Amino acid sequence: MKPLFFAVSLLLATSAAAQTPAPGPAPVEAPRKITASRIILVGDSTTAVQGGWGPSFCAYRVTSFVACINLARGGRSSGNYRVEGSWDIALAEMKSGGFAKTYVLIQFGHNDQPGKPGRSTDLATEFPQNLKRYVEETRAAGAIPVLVTPLTRRIFKDGQLVDDLGPWAEATRKVARELNVPLIDLHARSRAEVIRLGPVDAMRFAQEPPAPHIRDAAKSGTTVEASTPVPVPANATEEERRNLTESMNRTKSAFDYTHIGREGADVFAEMVAEDLATVVPELKRGLVLKAK
Template identity: 60%
Template sequence: MKSLLLAAALVAAPMTAHAQTPAAEPEPPMFRAVKIVLVGDSTTAVIGGWGPSFCGQHVTSFAACINLARGGRSSGNYRTEGSWRLAMKEIGSGGFSDTYVLIQFGHNDQPGKPGRSTDLVTEYPVNLKRYVEEVRAAGGKPVLVTPLTRRQFKDGKLIDDLGPWAQATRKVATETQTPLVDLHAKSFAAVQAMGAAEATRFAQMPPPPEVLAAARTGTTISAQPAATGVTPAPAAQNNAAVEPMGQAKLSFDYTHLGRDGADYFSKIVTDELAVAVPALRRVLVP
């Protein structure tokens, strides 16, 4: 009798153990996580640009957003000083289903900036095409962004000093069949509509009283302090002189962005990007 009971127990034990072992949970479906890399100058960079608000407010936690824009960089010296190598490492690092690279230059490609300027015909478009080709060769997906407008006015009209660089960017996008975020067109229209005085709120610091007073007349003047004892006639800001090679200075100017400016223009970038690259809509917050 004891032998029979022992045999029954041995037979039942494996069955009991099997019944108590929880079934393995099914593998969750893989979410197609993406990476967005920002490449450009100070108008995209962490300080002075729209990039921080874009990454912080308009990209969900299902995407990585990395801002590699650098102040004072053009389509030329962004490569020669080594920043492009960092971007290429991000593109090739793996771990994401897709890596999108937003590329915005133009401000520092303009004349008057030694070590930065590029020729609008022979260098700037060639540089952009090379970036596009290398992103694709590395497995990434390029997106060209036209340069953010400056906010200088004359007689109530916004000065379109970056128009030729925006047009060159559009042409490269067409020739290379690259998605385009036309930030220049959208930002230019928005700033023109609001006028010089209201647009001063987008700077990093409030305008000096005389600068705001001039803006209310529809013509902006230089925000740089005059030398002691000298009272020069009102003059337009020399952008080549006040836009530094490195990180944007915390001051008032007509190029760089404070918090309000970053929030405002990053919303434009987000809306335009959702149209230009529909596949990114799922990770963008309007």
């Protein structure tokens, strides 16, 4: 009986195995949907890591759903930012992929003004054409351009804020209208805030506190020269003189009426975030905004 029992058991096991389907290939996971966005900052020192609003924006005004890359550089204009190759770096970053959307905030104007050899651009022709080219190439790279008007300076005369960057801000607005580009009017908002504070209180936005004589002068409603003198050879040409006193590559932290320290960066970065949420609504969930 035992041989018969084992034969029947083997037959049943073989039959059961035959009825069990062979394992198929492992299911392929559907590709994960990329939801994170990226913001790239392009501009001059008033956006850059030292002296600009960019650090506070990247550190405190975006959520973990947004990567923020600051490619702004001090001393750069809409012209030499491209010539030196910085724009090529920004384009490569835009094309690198890995994000649902890439937004590029572009702010120039300070170094496009006259008197800065190798940097200044013509307001009527070069400056707007440079901005248009940045917009077109950003779109061609698959990214979304956002133009930003230049941060105001904090120079006063007879109680009135000197609006020397107004024409560059208006040129930026015009390009935004013509090419249907989202616009952050930082110039208008920063100007209103500096006027509200006045020449003395607005000094707290600088990188370093002013010297006593500079603060005292501002109480009259007119600010005085604040830059630290740079030794200039007596036989220097005008171009050499300007490049020495307005170097593109000299990193410094000092009191002036253009660059900003932590407090100024926090205030103006908040303005940028608020306006960005308005002009690019799909980014709002990725921005840290103060409750109103």
